[in-house]
Amino acid sequence: MATSALLGFLADVREHNSLAWMHANEDRKKAAQQEFLALVQTCIDDLAAQGEQVGHLDPKSLVFRINRDTRFSNDKSPYNPVFRAHISPAGRAPVPVGYFVSIAPGNSFAGGGLFAPRLKEAVKLVRDAIAADPETFLSLVEDEAFRARFAFIGMPLKRMPQGYDAENPAAEYLRCTCWSIEEAIADAVVEDEKALRERLLDSFLSMRAFNAYLNEALEGFAFPMRS
Template sequence: MKQDTMMGFLAQLQANNSLDWMHEHKKEQQAAAAGFEALVQALAGELALHDAGVAGLKARDLIFRLNRDTRFSSDKSPYKAAFRAHIGPAGRMPIPVGYYLHLEPGNVFLGGGLYAAMFPGATARIREELAENGAEFLQIVQEPFFKKNFELVGEKLKKVPQGFDPALPQSEYLKYKSWALEYHLPDEAVADRDAFLRQAADAFLRMRPFNDYLNRALEGYKLPERPGKG
């Protein structure tokens, strides 16, 4: 499937987000999903050449569903009009951190780091690492390509949390509850599959020192079990 056809399906879904429309366009959905799965598998394979932590992953274990959980949302649209995947050591799980691919018309980006402010134990571990090894973190985020291209996003406190020295050079980063990166691209970047794969793999690998830093802080951390499990 051509990449522009894949994005074209998502654009149509944005404009026609309903169960009936999806049922009527099931073949197009299946073709677009297969194209995205092939893209994720190729990207995972390229990354595995340089990052053994993501070797041997299967794309089907990395991709998020289009279906939305609307039970607690005022937006009752049944689908998220985006193809999304997390290429990480634990597949879709946010920890250990990995590489996040988000294809959505008008919002194409590559992500890294931790998108998980809801896990205070993980936040605490990273803050401790920052307090102890802030110089290394600053060197990573101040690298020229990183500083120019990657945006650090996530929930953030107004003040340095209690127990940490606000005079530390890295104090601004201690305010974060979640340390996530985004590298935005125009929709047109997706059209050429080979060029997009090269660009995505290069950007992701430039994120790797950031990911490695967070994963070192999170080593041994266990995500809380969902209610009713165990």
């Protein structure tokens, strides 16, 4: 199986989203998973060649499960018809921020930034950094080429959070609960292994400064201890 077949497999998962279908197509599932792991490995290799500290990573540790947790959902479909991975020096965890690859029929993208609204301390660290120096953040996200290329996902609050200035030049970003970006990748690119590899690397390099800003803001962050 090559990347050209990934979309076909995922489209079939979407159409026949059941345990019985997946069990009957276990070989296709394993082949697709191996192909996606190979794609993630190329991303690791290409980023490492650009100086990112990711060469030590095992792609298996970066990939999200295709199985869904349906315990608290009205949608009982057992599978997510998408292959996803997050590549950062610490692996799959959202902090430090890294590079996200998501493959799905009609909805593939390269991503970056922080998407972890439940990590309140991480959100506060980024919000404080933006509040203290809005010009630096705005120079990144308001850059014409950056805005033309990436969709910004902020999940903003309706009101300015307490303690922040509504007159701050970056006020709209202070209301955000996440600061992440995505660049859509057409199915035709996904189906071409060489084109996909080149597009992902080019996208990742174009978001590098944005990620670096967030990681500087997040320096010292520690994940909450489980009770």
